[in-house]
Amino acid sequence: MDRSRGGTCVNNNGTTWTYNQGVILTGLALLANVTRNVTLLDFAQKIADATIQRLIYSDRILKEPCEPNCNDDQKLFKGIFVRHLAYLIPYLTDAAHIKQYVSFIQQNAETVLTSRRCEIDGLYGVIWSNQSFNSCDSSRNTSSTSAAWDLFIAAAKTKPQSSMSSSNWTWLGLGNCMDDKGAYMPNFNKINVTETECRTTAEQDQGAVAYDHQLGCPGYQYCRIRTLSDPHHGPPGWSYENNTATNVTRTNKLPVTSCYLRVV
Template identity: 35%
Template sequence: MHTSFLTLAIAAGAALVQADASSYNQNAGCNKDQLLRWFNSNTGLFYDNNNNPYWWQGGNMLTTLALFGKLDSGVASQITPVINQIYTNAPANKPFAKAKESSGVTSYEKVYIPRNKLAGRSPILSRQSDVGFENSFYDDEAWWALGFIASWELTGQIKYLNEAIYIWDDMTAAVGTTPCGGIWWDKAHTYVNAIANELYLHLSAAIANNVGSDVKQKYVDAAKNQWNWFKGTGMINSQNLINDGLDSNCQNNGHPTYTYNQGVILSGLAKLYKATGDSSYLDQAALIANAAISHLVDSNGILVDDCDKNKNCSGDGEQFKGVFTRGLRDLYAQRPTDSWKTFINRNAQSIWNNDLAIQNGGCFNGAYWGGPYATADASTQSCALDTIVAALAIN
């Protein structure tokens, strides 16, 4: 249904300018249908165009689909079994976080330890490494945990909330173990970076908003403590943008201000405000949001990441921009602001006007939202879907 409408529109030379919720819903539905082409229900994983499995990106894809389902009951009925297939099958097919290189060919090995069967109970003990959706990288774990928070909110199935809490327990055990404070990026203790620490803040606040009052406070306290540490690290620079991490002296390393680093903190602070009612969190988030939409854009006000500048986005970088628009949507939900709505709409419209291909019976979105279209994969598709779903939500 979506494809035929779009094909006719293009054949007629119509400008695909999206301006209302119904058109955003149609676009999101078309994008979602193509995203699921890269999903294997038997393994519970999404795959790239070379049939290599995604891992942390899959957590983002899960989040995006669940958030779309919350806005559309028809989508919810389609996505609910997909969520269960991911939850049930993905751990048994989990690749190592890093690929092994052999004769120039990238291969993936599987590692699997069955998860504890604690669904329906309040988890007491955290699990050993590499159980379920835990692995050697704390940021990977957190992406999945946030996907299962969104899945819990959509379905009401307690096993998904418990999965997020198991992961939170694993991350919490690492708090304060680095020379700089905070948590490590990885269990090998090689780097203290922004993303893992932001995700721990976000996850703590998200859980606080989804558990009973008898246990809520420990998650609120964890989020508040994490934010107080984070804002004192210097990773938020003089432009109110977040650099990638800390150097060996626990100082801002000056690495790029990736869009996803800005987006995760917006979500975390918005959800911490929701949990506490303290508007100072929104004030800080607003500074970061306004800095990002001023500095991390092209001449037309379309979001760009570091890799967009040379049109060489691939791998991890393809996933980043959607995390920002998702975070801006979370912030907008707590503090509606016209400039943020305009920004989300502008980017959603540019994706459809400048970064769209109708081919193979579907609509595909590439990496460069301002154009030109480049070959789509599951990562670029879900990244664009984040923005279209954000536009649908705020409109």
């Protein structure tokens, strides 16, 4: 913001780092969610679009302007961008943009995972494009590897819905299951439950409408089966929580939780 120009935003003609384009995406998404101002999401999409169209190699793989001679801080920047791009996606409603961003993240992750890992020490270099033929270049260290893992986590969070669904359950979105008024259904819940066990238990509950599975700190997983069943007929070892909703139509967008809706 330049006060000498009446408080208008102007380009400082500095280097366009990827992380600067990333951190604002989450801020705009959260602000749009609170204010219901969808124009903020339009701004976020324009920033994301410009980044994945301009800060790339010819194979559409993300590129930092300093490559290949980035310092340890700069080696983290691309990971920050893709992390926040993944945070933005659940707040979007435009299918074309969602598909574009998911595809970009998945393509980058596949390229890095399959061709950029140094077999000598398991580290990843700063260059993600496979146009660099040396996967064990001297740029690799914990900073560049941390950025690669940010990318892998972003890819895991945004994997296509088809791979997150089954014939009986469909992925509704990131976050806890709720209705249009933001209310939650009664639920059977249990800590330290894998997603597979969560789904299997929900399958056995005839009154189950949906379930959400939450990942927390290492070793922490939490399952809630949103149900219409009698509280006395719950699965052994599970707790019951009473709530007011009678159906599930949306989620609260929490990034570490996924909601699955039963297909009737």
